[in-house]
Amino acid sequence: AYLVRGFSASDDETISYTNASGLAQNLIVEVDMFTGGGCNTYDLELIGTNGSGGTFGTDYCMANTNSTGLAALISGAGSRVATDNDVTLTASDLPTNAFGFFITSQSQGFVPNPGGSSGNLCVSGAVGRYVGSGQIMNSGGTGTIALPLDLTNTPQPTGFVSIAGGETWNFQLWHRDSDMSGMPTSNFTNGLEVMFL
Numbered sequence: 001a002y003l004v005r006g007f008s009a010s011d012d013e014t015i016s017y018t019n020a021s022g023l024a025q026n027l028i029v030e031v032d033m034f035t036g037g038g039c040n041t042y043d044l045e046l047i048g049t050n051g052s053g054g055t056f057g058t059d060y061c062m063a064n065t066n067s068t069g070l071a072a073l074i075s076g077a078g079s080r081v082a083t084d085n086d087v088t089l090t091a092s093d094l095p096t097n098a099f100g101f102f103i104t105s106q107s108q109g110f111v112p113n114p115g116g117s118s119g120n121l122c123v124s125g126a127v128g129r130y131v132g133s134g135q136i137m138n139s140g141g142t143g144t145i146a147l148p149l150d151l152t153n154t155p156q157p158t159g160f161v162s163i164a165g166g167e168t169w170n171f172q173l174w175h176r177d178s179d180m181s182g183m184p185t186s187n188f189t190n191g192l193e194v195m196f197l
Contacts, residue, residue, distance in 0.1 A: 003017050056075065057080075059190055060122065060170075063120065064119050066175075067177050072092065072173065073190060074089060074191070076192055082151055082196040088149065089146065091146075091175070095175070096140065099137070099138050099176050102129075102173050105126055105169070106125065107124045107126070107170070120188055121188060126158075127157070128155030132155070165197050168196070169193075170191055172188055
């Protein structure tokens with residue numbers, strides 16, 4: 001039994017699998033080489049993205065589709081070790097040339113269409129906004145916004161705090177959008193829960 005497989009007469013084979021179950025999965029990758037004799041050199045590269053089941057945090061809270069016809073996704077990369085201070089958030093599948101900024105909280109929530117938005121707010125409680133210098137960004141022609149975080153200066157309504165190991169934080173991106181009639185609105189990505197070490 002297999003989820004996906006492929007065959008190739010060269011070393012340029014690519015296979016792709018998307019976990020659509022919404023649950024974590026453990027997968028086994030097996031490479032079989034059929035040669036007439038001796039061994040071959042084989043480079044194996046595994047790439048996982050959080051938007052399709054990656055390992056940096058846990059996706060939660062469903063995003064609504066935006067004006068692209070897709071739901072915008074948030075992902076994270078770097079290290080979950082808080083003292084490494086090495087985390088980058090990325091939002092993809094955004095409308096092109098749309099402004100947006102990341103928000104964060106230690107509490108999850110679900111508020112559909114807050115303030116007339118077309119999306120779902122997935123954080124609650126004390127919500128911090130990454131709206132400092134250079135943090136309100138434009139998605140440009142790629143429909144992507146990426147922000148390296150400073151975990152020692154995490155915004156909260158009462159000021160900045162440092163994220164420590166053992167804490168769980170939730171992230172989301174709010175962005176400008178337009179509805180089906182072309183009227184301005186806003187939308188959100190899904191949520192990303194990160195437990196720091």
